[in-house]
Amino acid sequence: MQKERVIAETGAGQHGVATATVCALFGLKCVIYMGAEDVRRQGLNVFRMQLLGAEVRTVNAGTRTLKDAINEAMRDWVTNVHHTYYLLGSALGPHPYPLMVREFQSVIGREAREHILSVSGRMPRALIACVGGGSNAIGLFHPFIADAQVRLIGVEAGGRGDSSGEHAARFHTGATSGGGRIGVLQGTMSYVLQDPGGQIARTHSISAGLDYSAIGPEHAFLHDTGRAEYIRSTDVEALEGFELCAKLEGIIPALETSHAILPAVRVARELPADDAIIVNLSGRGDKDVQLVADLQRR
């Protein structure tokens, strides 16, 4: 492609760290856009990106979270497109990004499918993944979409309340929920949290990576066709899931990932003991340990 510079946005910092790592390895210039609020709550990842030689640009516009980091990255991209590649971090944005990201993330679903068939000899009853922009979920779901007997469950951020600005659940419907409607944001038509006039709404989630007002368009499609179900976990439920996963499995999950844990327990409870489900552990929680410790102390 002859591009010497790579830019990316990041919410939780995971995609930023991954991008910075690749750029360090290949000797490419790397700039990461991150909302000021996320820089604050994901400090460990900011430090990791800087160690890896990336320039982290703090975004102070708008809600100072993932959405605004994407806006800034898009502005940089259209300005420097001749020598810059925009490595978008989720299954969103203008075509063909949702398609490309799904394609690359589908390695999760392909390997999970092979693996579960080899260890249990049968298909899983359900797949469960958290949904921010939607990349880890669509990556897991995609190779199973034709297997109608497999339930696909996406978990959105229920935040700390039902009213607008208190959550990031785009599929949350109900009169006072401030739930999403079809809209256009950042080059994609999908469900978008917005006010009646079409201004994009504020969101809240304890996890930076789910704190986003739109959702990847393929999830909107799976939602409308009924192929996938979308539920939500609150901040408090995510924290419970965080601790449960650490104690039961010996894995400290990211706060994003933690949203999928309690729903998985609930689904599993209704199934015979020898059935299988897959939970996508989309990321590790080192980056969140400090934040959770601070919350517990309070």
Added chain:
Amino acid sequence: MSRIRKTFASLKRAGRGGFIPFITAGDPDLTTTELLLIELAAAGADVIELGVPFSDPVADGETIQRASERALRKGVTLPHALTCVARARQRIDVPIVLFSYFNPLLQFGEERLAIEARQAGIDGVLVTDLIPEEAHSWTKTLLQHELDPIFLVAPTTSDQRLAEIARQARGFIYAVSRAGVTGAQDEMPRDAEVLVKRVRAVSDLPVAVGFGVSTAEQVREVWRFADAVVVGSAIVREIERLSGNPDLIDQVGHFTRSLIAPKQICPATLR
């Protein structure tokens, strides 16, 4: 014949380049916007672009982002922008183009917007983030209500997409001077002239060049090869600078006149 077409036809007859200022509706408040529309017309604007405030203006640089924020803080949205035009329309005849991101229009309702925009006296609508491949029904709705669909093209626009835009566009085509977002620049890039030539190869519509034009010299430079020039951020910056100043209207008018004068013969219109 649409008001925009008439305007460009008479510019051509006079051998003059067109001047198109951009302001954001509700910046710093609606009353000022209404007075500014009237003042800009008096100052010699041939067409006026009126921006609809949006929370996430990805195509805009910091100056116009801040204008959008100021307007949103005042609670100004699409319906207010329409009312503002309707009021100014009683005093001025210059064509007005609504400049918006797609989501506020979509939520308002495409058909309803077309009807109410027409009633308010708007002549064309430019949607920054609607690509021509997805714009067919939108374009049709505008045309049914005698509104001109205005499209942006950029130096990075492919020939194939240029041809598609030429099929759908009416009024004029807005050529973005360089890769990038809105915002004042010190230099006019060569990209713009090349792009205008590419547009002329596929369309007979007048071509306006904007993004980054901020001085009288740049305005004249653009008139050398394009039919009109758009100045946005430089004017919006003046509005921001003069915030709270009782002479804001007069001074913005003065600044606009300084960009236009001397209104030179535009070689591009003598083709």
